[in-house]
Amino acid sequence: MSTVAEAHEFPGSGALGNGFSVIGKYSRKFIHATGAIFVFLLLWQLAPYIGLINPIIIPVPTTILQKMIQLILSGELLTNIAVSVGRVLVGFFIALAVALPLGFLLGGWFKSFETAVNPLLQVVSQANPFTLFPVFITLLGIGELSKISIIFWVCQWPVLFNTVTGIMNVDPAIVKMARSLGIGKWQMFKKVLLPAAMPSVFTGIRMSAVFAFFMLIGAEMIGASSGLGYMILQAQATFQMPKMWVGIVTVAFLGILFNWILLQIEKKFSGWKEELVI
Amino acid sequence: MTKIEAAGVTKAFTSRGTGKNGSNGNPAETQALGGVNLTIRTGEFHVILGPSGCGKSTFLDLVAGLSRPTSGEIRIDGKTVTGPGPDRAVVFQQYALLPWRTALGNVEFGLEEIQPDKSERMRTATNFLSLVGLNGFQDHYPHELSGGMKQRVAIARALALHPDILLMDEPFAAVDAQTREILQQDLLRIALATQKTVLFITHSLDEAVFLADRVSVMTSRPGTIKQTVEVPLTREERLDEDVKVSDAYVKTRHYLWTLLKEEVIRSQDICGKCSVETCTYGHRAAAGGAHEHSS
Numbered sequence: 001m002s003t004v005a006e007a008h009e010f011p012g013s014g015a016l017g018n019g020f021s022v023i024g025k026y027s028r029k030f031i032h033a034t035g036a037i038f039v040f041l042l043l044w045q046l047a048p049y050i051g052l053i054n055p056i057i058i059p060v061p062t063t064i065l066q067k068m069i070q071l072i073l074s075g076e077l078l079t080n081i082a083v084s085v086g087r088v089l090v091g092f093f094i095a096l097a098v099a100l101p102l103g104f105l106l107g108g109w110f111k112s113f114e115t116a117v118n119p120l121l122q123v124v125s126q127a128n129p130f131t132l133f134p135v136f137i138t139l140l141g142i143g144e145l146s147k148i149s150i151i152f153w154v155c156q157w158p159v160l161f162n163t164v165t166g167i168m169n170v171d172p173a174i175v176k177m178a179r180s181l182g183i184g185k186w187q188m189f190k191k192v193l194l195p196a197a198m199p200s201v202f203t204g205i206r207m208s209a210v211f212a213f214f215m216l217i218g219a220e221m222i223g224a225s226s227g228l229g230y231m232i233l234q235a236q237a238t239f240q241m242p243k244m245w246v247g248i249v250t251v252a253f254l255g256i257l258f259n260w261i262l263l264q265i266e267k268k269f270s271g272w273k274e275e276l277v278i
Numbered sequence: 279m280t281k282i283e284a285a286g287v288t289k290a291f292t293s294r295g296t297g298k299n300g301s302n303g304n305p306a307e308t309q310a311l312g313g314v315n316l317t318i319r320t321g322e323f324h325v326i327l328g329p330s331g332c333g334k335s336t337f338l339d340l341v342a343g344l345s346r347p348t349s350g351e352i353r354i355d356g357k358t359v360t361g362p363g364p365d366r367a368v369v370f371q372q373y374a375l376l377p378w379r380t381a382l383g384n385v386e387f388g389l390e391e392i393q394p395d396k397s398e399r400m401r402t403a404t405n406f407l408s409l410v411g412l413n414g415f416q417d418h419y420p421h422e423l424s425g426g427m428k429q430r431v432a433i434a435r436a437l438a439l440h441p442d443i444l445l446m447d448e449p450f451a452a453v454d455a456q457t458r459e460i461l462q463q464d465l466l467r468i469a470l471a472t473q474k475t476v477l478f479i480t481h482s483l484d485e486a487v488f489l490a491d492r493v494s495v496m497t498s499r500p501g502t503i504k505q506t507v508e509v510p511l512t513r514e515e516r517l518d519e520d521v522k523v524s525d526a527y528v529k530t531r532h533y534l535w536t537l538l539k540e541e542v543i544r545s546q547d548i549c550g551k552c553s554v555e556t557c558t559y560g561h562r563a564a565a566g567g568a569h570e571h572s573s
Contacts (some may be wrong), residue, residue: 177374180342181388181439182362191387195378270378 067242091151103163125157155208162204166197282318286350312500328496367436382416426457498545
């Protein structure tokens with residue numbers, strides 16, 4: 001362990017001793033990874049003093065943090081997070097449950113059907129989901145159903161298209177090899193097609209997670225009485241700028257967290273991939 | 279004793295879309311094999327040598343049971359081939375390893391159907407990895423292995439199935455020249471030790487002479503067997519360093535080249551005398567490649 005750490009040290013810093021050099025290495029890594037964020041926050045904090053921004057419209061980070069703590073303690077923030085995350089998860093998982101099997105079917109077994117419907121799917125998927133809001137509200141009302149439906153709608157496309165692509169781009173040599181072993185259709189799916197398509201499928205899943213958050217906030221701003229989007233819009237309407245910013249920051253953090261969780265799952269499934277070095 | 283027998287095997291492909299050979303938009307039919315008759319003996323190392331695009335790989339696919347002949351039939355131990363079977367294992371040019379599995383996992387892949395016990399399967403796979411000289415590489419993923427090592431894994435995967443017949447489709451074409459020499463020697467040693475019947479496809483003369491008990495030279499498309507040539511070398515002689523300068527080796531190689539040369543020329547549509555596509559005398563190569571060289 002210590003020898004490995006030493007090997008990466010700069011000459012001269014070894015004099016600090018092994019224990020320190022390990023700590024030094026990690027703190028340097030930490031500074032390297034988060035330095036830009038700290039500099040940004042510092043500039044933001046100082047900006048009102050030099051007249052760059054109006055703290056009434058854009059409060060400084062410490063004000064936002066203060067408000068955030070207050071909203072957490074009152075329970076308002078957590079309630080809204082729970083409502084919003086609930087909507088995202090339900091819409092997202094329904095999209096996975098529909099688009100994954102459909103993608104595998106279209107890409108694997110009904111290729112000529114896929115060729116036939118692909119142009120239609122492309123056109124339909126290109127319809128801007130915000131423009132479809134009125135349609136969803138007219139059809140499904142203003143309740144939970146229309147919000148979850150619209151999240152489902154935006155989430156299914158990336159998953160569907162990437163799953164189809166993933167299955168279609170499986171290395172034919174591998175499929176031929178598996179056929180030469182005489183394995184059955186189900187085994188072929190489970191052991192060859194599914195793992196081979198995984199990287200592409202996960203690209204789709206992560207894209208749809210990003211879309212889910214976009215649409216969630218949009219949906220909650222248009223017609224809702226709870227959730228983070230509602231909270232942001234309400235705060236803006238009543239000119240509670242710090243509260244509005246708490247909402248904005250929270251949504252950003254939730255997006256990062258969601259993406260991080262998906263990345264960890266992806267690593268489990270496709271950790272075999274060669275790391276790209278450019 | 280006859281192991282593999284091909285009787286009048288033909289194979290035609292219909293290519294979709296408009297063919298470029300003036301096919302009026304009708305599906306163009308390509309005759310890949312034009313009646314292959316071939317007998318391969320039990321325990322023989324049989325090499326099929328032919329110019330590229332002559333249908334060698336098509337023939338191997340038919341023996342493997344991956345596709346069906348248009349007419350004629352292939353028999354193994356007297357039984358007609360109708361599909362893939364555990365008596366045959368294929369080694370492909372492109373390695374065809376599963377990138378999400380380790381070397382060990384790849385060897386185990388083929389065994390999963392026939393050896394349900396996990397620890398037993400792992401033992402078999404480990405044994406075969408060490409047989410091909412990959413001790414200590416069990417846990418490496420394909421992208422961490424060199425081309426030669428990947429093909430060793432693929433050979434281990436094939437051998438682990440205990441097939442009677444090993445079908446090899448230009449297995450060393452994608453590895454570098456030095457590695458190829460070593461792999462050829464190792465393959466010969468393994469084939470000798472395991473007593474397999476091997477059907478090996480190549481376009482390399484040296485590979486054919488070095489490995490084969492008998493070489494069948496294939497004609498250009500539509501492929502048929504032009505001639506089958508016995509290589510007068512024992513396996514012990516081949517593993518000797520000097521075999522490639524021995525009289526038997528050089529003479530067989532030269533003879534095979536004379537057989538192959540015509541087919542290469544014909545398949546590439548070039549003039550045999552001046553070796554250019556449009557010969558210096560201004561004669562366009564006639565259909566089939568042979569053109570008059572009168573002036």
